[in-house]
Amino acid sequence: MTRADDRALIDRFLEMMMAERGAARNTLLAYRTDLNQAADALPQGLVAADGGALQGLVAQWQDLAASSAMRKMSALRHFYRFLVEERMIAHDPSEILARPCGRRPLPKILSHDDVGRLFAELDARIAADHPAMADVRLLLMLELLYGSGLRATELVSLPRNAIAPDRPFMIIRGKGGKDRLVPLSDRARLIAGRWADFVSDDALWLFPSGKSHISRIRLYQMVKQLAAAVGIDPQRISPHVLRHAFATHLLEGGADLRALQTLLGHADIATTEIYTHVDSKRLVDLVNKRHPLARHSLKRDVDEGARDA
Incomplete structure (x- = not known):
């Protein structure tokens, strides 16, 4: 791999961060700077670097502010994870690095009302006698992002036969090449049946575009445009935010964390635990209504204490 190859892969990585994660412009600029500097500092470049080379690089950051060092390490970890997912490398060399202390950022949240809009x-668009192909496609995409919790990459790369009319689930090849079962609502299968009328029988992809499938960037743009059309700030939404909404609203509805971990395809439940912050009200209500002390009236306890005095 040459320096030019590093730069090209950095570009692809940043496109993914924008499309799938909805990364802010400043974050993308910072990651680009961090990764370009790392590529220049590593003798063999980014893609060919091993764990030892990365440890040496991180040692050079000791005099930086903690926040700057954490951002640079985050850029490296996300970049190498992307390379593994894209099968550019077989092993993530950044796994050897000590993880900096710090809290995970809270995911952006959409309300039930936002999703409903x-x-x-x-x-309303597809209720027309002759709905536009793009509207049927986008409705199915939203059903799979919010209704099944798919990642943007998983969604756009679905094969043509991923959804069967008589099967209430899909098998998804997710991160790390791991398969998982994803439930499908009756509504999603119904819309998929309508979408099938627009897709050629010999197409390789469920959402074809040219010689391949629709891109994550295009999906990102369509979701933003839809948000603007219904009065939601486009900065608040992305395909990844819809996946967050899937998890958040399931947890609010009573799903347990282990089930959520399975549905999201998280290898580590610590990743899933980020969603517990949105459930604080339900947890407080649970303690107030279900804990044994909740059955005791404060006034009654005070009265009984007064009689005993």
């Missing part, structure tokens, strides 16, 4: 807009 998105679907109401698309439902």
Whole structure:
């Protein structure tokens, strides 16, 4: 791999961060700077670097502010994870690095009302006698992002036969090449049946575009455009935010964390635990209503204490 190859892969990585994660412009600029500097500092470049080379690089950051060093390590970890997922490398060399202390950022949240407005807009569009192909496609995509919790990459690369009308689930090849079972709602399968009328029988992909499938960037743009059409700030939404909404709203509805981990395809439940912050009200209500002390009236306890005095 040459320096030019490093730069090209950095570009692809940043496109993914924008499309799948909805990364802010400043984050993308910082990651680009960090990764370009790392590529220049490593004798063999980024892609060919091993764990020892990365440890040497991190040692050079000791005099930096903790926040700057954490951002640079985050850029490296995300970049190498991307290379593994894209099968550019077989092993993540950044796994050897000590993880900096710090809290995970809280995911952006969409309310039930926000999600309802998105679907109401698309439902109205496809209720026409001859709905636009793009509207049927986008409705199905939203069903799979919010209704099944797919990642953007998983969604756009679905094969043509991924959804069967008589099967209430899909088998998804997710991160790390691991398969997982993803449930499908009756509504999603119904919309998939309508979408099938627009897709050629010999197409390789469920969402074809040219010689390949629709890109993550295009998906990102369509979701932003839909948000703007219903009065939601486009900066608040992305395909990844819809996946967050899937997890958040399931947890609010009573799903347990282990089930959520399976549905999201997280290898480590610590990744899933980020969603517990949104459930604080339900947990407080649970303690107030279900804990044994909740059955005791404060006034009654005070009265009984007064009689005993």
